[in-house]
Amino acid sequence: xxxxxxxxxxxxxxxxxxxxxxxxxxxxxxxxxxxxxxxxxxxxxxxxxxxxxxxxxxxxxxxxxxxxxxxxxxxxxxxxxxxxxxxxxxxxxxxxxxxxxxxxxxxxxxxxxxxxxxxxxxxxxxxxxxxxxx
Amino acid sequence: xxxxxxxxxxxxxxxxxxxxxxxxxxxxxxxxxxxxxxxxxxxxxxxxxxxxxxxxxxxxxxxxxxxxxxxxxxxxxxxxxxxxxxxxxxxxxxxxxxxxxxxxxxxxxxxxxxxxxxxxxxxxxxxxxxxxxx
DNA sequence: ACGAATGCAACAGTTATTGTTACGTGTGAT
DNA sequence: ATCACACGTAACAATAACTGTTGCATTCGT
Numbered sequence: 001x002x003x004x005x006x007x008x009x010x011x012x013x014x015x016x017x018x019x020x021x022x023x024x025x026x027x028x029x030x031x032x033x034x035x036x037x038x039x040x041x042x043x044x045x046x047x048x049x050x051x052x053x054x055x056x057x058x059x060x061x062x063x064x065x066x067x068x069x070x071x072x073x074x075x076x077x078x079x080x081x082x083x084x085x086x087x088x089x090x091x092x093x094x095x096x097x098x099x100x101x102x103x104x105x106x107x108x109x110x111x112x113x114x115x116x117x118x119x120x121x122x123x124x125x126x127x128x129x130x131x132x133x134x
Numbered sequence: 135x136x137x138x139x140x141x142x143x144x145x146x147x148x149x150x151x152x153x154x155x156x157x158x159x160x161x162x163x164x165x166x167x168x169x170x171x172x173x174x175x176x177x178x179x180x181x182x183x184x185x186x187x188x189x190x191x192x193x194x195x196x197x198x199x200x201x202x203x204x205x206x207x208x209x210x211x212x213x214x215x216x217x218x219x220x221x222x223x224x225x226x227x228x229x230x231x232x233x234x235x236x237x238x239x240x241x242x243x244x245x246x247x248x249x250x251x252x253x254x255x256x257x258x259x260x261x262x263x264x265x266x267x268x
Numbered sequence: 269a270c271g272a273a274t275g276c277a278a279c280a281g282t283t284a285t286t287g288t289t290a291c292g293t294g295t296g297a298t
Numbered sequence: 299a300t301c302a303c304a305c306g307t308a309a310c311a312a313t314a315a316c317t318g319t320t321g322c323a324t325t326c327g328t
Binding site for chain 3: 026027028038039042043046056057058059060061062063064
Binding site: 160161162172173176177180190191192193194195196197198 | 301302303304305306307
């Protein structure tokens, strides 16, 4: 796979699950469907579990299933669970000397955070059920 | 620097230029302000020049300056000039066997493109002049 | 007890990006 | 004409992030 594969994998898996919410799936099954590795699946889905979107059960009849109603899970939930931050940069380590430069740096950071928030807002308008049914 | 440095560098430089559009700047000056290397600056700004946002002049009194009015340059112009594509993945190389899987793949791709377009639309609402003056 | 599944650590391979050096090219000043 | 200056570009090393993979511990149902 390539760039943005985490988001793509998560979206694909959740949408698939939304079609039959009661069924429990193993990471091996999901990996098969997604063309990747079970460990990769567990890594990505682990974040979604930590965010309360999925449940995972160990043991013989274990596997993954949705923790909430498909209608209540938005793309924003997924995006935030994965901690992507596509727009806003993590940290500014430059620290310019000139105060004008410093102010401009802060403005650029501020703008990027606004854009990021707009993106999250937009993602919040679509649920994984809609992805499947569109 | 780190992730998204191209967009950050471009935004910062253009906003800075918007404050004094007549002044011509060298890549060395810009690199100094941005805490990076002149070659990196030329690489990033070269894309903006190819997109018609900047002009560059060689020679003794050469340098970089805005090719258009600051009010007419939006963040979408910058984003598209850099060919970022943060959301939509470039290509799906998986090609699932099951037709249901295939349809789901296309839907996920379609959704991601819609989100990408929403992002561009949002970016188009802000000009580099606004970044500076906000 | 055994098999099946997740959880997690460790590692190699790949890719993208950045920083850097070097050199060619064009342009204005002298 | 010569020189200094600045861009244009190629080549390379260093770094970072991510993926794929293997291995092993743990947990749970049969």
